[in-house]
Amino acid sequence: MKLKLAFLAATVLVASPTMLLAQEKGGVINVATIGEPPTLDPMSSTADLVGIVTQHIFETLYTFDKSWKVTPLLAESLPEISADGKTYTIKLRTGITFHDGTDMTSEDVVASLNRWTKIASRGKQAVGFIETIEAPDASTVVIKLKQAYAPLTSLLAFNNSAAIIIPSEKQAEPMTDFVGTGPYMLKERRADQYIQLARFDGYKSRDGESDGYGGARHQYLDEIRFVPVPDPNTRLEAAVSGQYEYVDSIAVESFDRLKSSSASQPVLLKPFGYPVFVFNTAEGVAKNVEIRKAIRQALSMEDMMAAAFGGTDFYTADGKIYPENFVWSTDAGVEGNYNLADPEGAAEAAKAAGYNGEPIRILTSRQYEFHYKMAQVAAEYLKLAGFTVDMQVVDWATLTQRRADKALWDIYISHSPFLPEPALIGSLSTSSPGWWDTPARKAAVDAFTAEVDADKRVELWAEVQKAIYDDVPFMKIGDFNAVSAKSNKLEGVDPAPWPYFWNASISK
Structure with missing residues (x-):
């Protein structure tokens, strides 16, 4: 089965290309990461x-x-x-x-x-x-x-x-x-x-x-x-000055400033992937699927994406797990369950589900600044719906440790590139933090993964997406483009969701 979206068509380098006759051997590069x-x-x-x-x-x-x-x-x-x-x-x-x-x-x-x-x-x-x-x-x-x-x-x-x-x-x-x-x-x-x-x-x-x-x-x-380099502003300034040969994860609003740098150039991956709110379905208040649905009902995905990414040049509010240019794209389950922005209705739904003021513990990190911005908007909508919000802002390494403990959180915020095989989506595994394990998940996912016929698998993926919207193990927020930066001296680095440097060289 072939994706309609090719790897390098999806990840476009926005810069003037440099023709390289022969890459030079030697040298050291420094890559600034989010933590x-x-x-x-x-x-x-x-x-x-x-x-x-x-x-x-x-x-x-x-x-x-x-x-x-x-x-x-x-x-x-x-x-x-x-x-x-x-x-x-x-x-x-x-x-x-x-x-x-x-x-x-x-x-x-x-x-x-x-x-x-x-x-x-x-x-x-x-x-x-x-x-x-x-x-x-x-x-x-x-x-x-x-x-x-x-x-x-x-x-x-x-x-x-x-x-x-x-x-x-x-x-x-x-x-x-x-x-x-x-x-x-x-x-x-x-x-x-x-x-x-x-x-x-x-x-x-x-x-x-x-x-x-x-x-x-x-x-x-x-x-x-x-x-x-955990601080996003520090990463930006380092990219503009050329302090590092490559800087990962820069806020999209800094794109124009990067373009004006004489030392570095922006790298735009379009479309990159999607932010996701993952629920703890095993323990705590979010174990109740009706509470999860009420939380989803309260939220404006559009407002979260706008806060995180600014203009629509950098995001699309889209509830489909895969966008239109993927063969996996389907509307199954989306209608009536995405971008509702209805805190009043959510308050009634939460009350009917037995919500009694328990804190909704949202685990996020500022090392991915767009995660934090979405969390801030989500918190305000949830408060309007009568939820008590406990925002826990930690470094990314701590977040990945805490999310493994069922007792410590109700929602954690992450993101994913669009993956070539939907079965690679972590939340489909019952052992992945979130621990989605219901009869509906088993029926839909098992049928999808057991089928070898390509066309039938596309149809079965629609049933998996419907199960995701019915059970709410996680919420897709929208589609976004990602910005990084590379030094003008760095050659041989193709834009990629997980940047790699084995083909990289430094021009002298």
């Missing part, structure tokens, strides 16, 4: 920040090309799938070396995939379908399923809650040795100062051209240094 990642184990976290950093250290069997199709990375080729869809035979690339100098074999892959099914939310999402993971020889892995499971290769390709391959003897939980096969290896981590990666001289790139996250991965840079 300190909570971990460097990408299996154990769904935080985008973790994936951005660790995708340079660790690799998966598959990844995505520029058209968002699954493409081989550590696997030699796409899996051979049996006619009944239940047996995946994966041939591995040979001659792949880990950062500790050992060779990658099927033993490492089997151990890593077993670890993934135990600790990663997306691994847990797949494990119920998996019967066995075995290695018939040193360069082959066979996954046998209990029933067909269409999203498996996409799950194995995703860098978020990632099925990374690590040495079989380094499978500790939590991870203690950060040893992968990636083009860069961990050199030093100083908490709240930087994460320093150095070129791995033993890296074996794929042949051919670079292709999105797939294809050849070049190592022009000597080092990549990720620096936490």
